[in-house]
Amino acid sequence: MYNYPNTEGYKTRHYLYLLTTIMSFLFLSHFTYAGTTKNIGTNIPVDDHYGLALEPAPTITYRFLPPAIGQQQIEQFIEQSPVLETIKQLSQRRFIFSPSLQIVFGSEDGPLFDPVTNSIHIPYQFVIEARKRFKNKAGINNQRELNQATEDTLLHTLLHEIGHAYILDRAIPILGKEEDSVDNFATILLLNDIARGDEIAMNSADLFALEDLDIDSFDDADFVSEHSLDLQRYYNILCLVYGSNPSRYQRIFDELPVSDRQQQKERCPEYFSVINQGWLHYLAE
Template sequence: MCSNLPKEKYKSQFGIYVLTLIFSVLFYITTAHAGTTQNIGTNLPVDDQYGLVLEPSPTVNFRFLPSNTAMRQTEQFIEQSPVLETIKQLSQKRFVFSPALNIVFGSDDGPLFDPVTNSIHIPYQFVSETSQLFKKKGLFNTQREVNQATEDALLHTLLHEIGHAYIADRAIPILGKEEDSVDNFATILLLNDIPRGDDIAINSADLFALEDLDTDSFDDADFVSEHSLDLQRYYNILCLVYGSNPNRYQRIFDELPVAERKQQKLRCPDYFTVINQGWLYYLAE
């Protein structure tokens, strides 16, 4: 059958048809993939139907074992502490675990990470002794300051143990002592993500310094331990804090002799940069 349409009109309608077909194909491609949006560079879940980013679910669970009368106050101290909310928020942003990581308070042993049960164990006794040590050494003037330092040390300890869990979960290669690496993990998170994280890190370092004061002598067990010596851990944290903001912490090494003080001030900014970049490479955003 021959068309009676003029050639110009025929060409115009054919062009409109082609454009309509192209737009239809593009629309189909766009909508067909709307429910399979990929989370490039993020661990946030995506709604399968609409491709919308949803609020992440907490990936850390807290469990409190029954305490005896002597530890009841410590249990309540932990439950009411803002430390738990801080860990929960970080678990949605920085270290997302699947299956969820369980943090158990009131265990007999610890602080430790158990890779078999994928759980962290924090004895009430550890928190109680930390508070007593801060108070005994007279580092702080008020009970409120003691409580704050105890919360800070608890947060650093939890992040330290979460560091072990994160290394196991992500199969992160560690060259050197893992204990030193997770000390760095905890401190880097404090300095990057937590309000007053530098103060928290310093209070946590002070705990190691106080524990060192209670050490009269060293034996072979101290030198073959998987942990560095308490005083080494203390200065390592201070080095990261100084390196993160040298202008603010000009006097952080004043207790050291002049030569060692100068050496730390030269070394720590570069040290912080290396450690910071290394951990931020692995930590989720």
């Protein structure tokens, strides 16, 4: 006689098998996604040791407003600049924004960060004026050097404004002037993450020194401004550059009197260490 299988036992085993399969799937899907993991608090996939590695999406976008007459070349200059690619790469691993941060080129006001619209505004005129200042600077000998100095200043300025956005996004406490803090933010990123970042920082510092040449005297408004004086910003950046590599920049303060020069050389390595550790504590990796 043909023995019929025990259907009740079969159903029980089948049910346990399906339940185990479903639970395993839910467990794995909770921790993996297409072979990648995700940054906590974002939807950015990052590399790991399994499956395909997906490139993280940039968390900064760009918008170019129509340029006025005479500004078309500056718009093209910015679009073709490697600065945009540098910011894109940093936005994938150093300052990750969710929702994304928009940079608008061609605004009337700025450079500035607008917290209401979560956007940074860079006028074309700002780049034009920076270019003019560098064109008259001693040591700029050809078009390539002029373009480089202008790009360097644009990069530092963008990082400065991104610093404002990052402080707001991460609710970072600031004890002192926020403008000084984001100058430091920009310079620390250059020194840690960007090829020839020290040169970029010094070129951007030079713009503050060039702007200072236009000042014949100070009034009360200069001392109550949210920004430090141009020369203070200039020497603060140089201090960070020197502190990052004292043996390389022994002559960076040669323009100062001997006593001031020595004071800076004694102070700046420790100053760089404090500022560097502070910002790296917050910056993503």
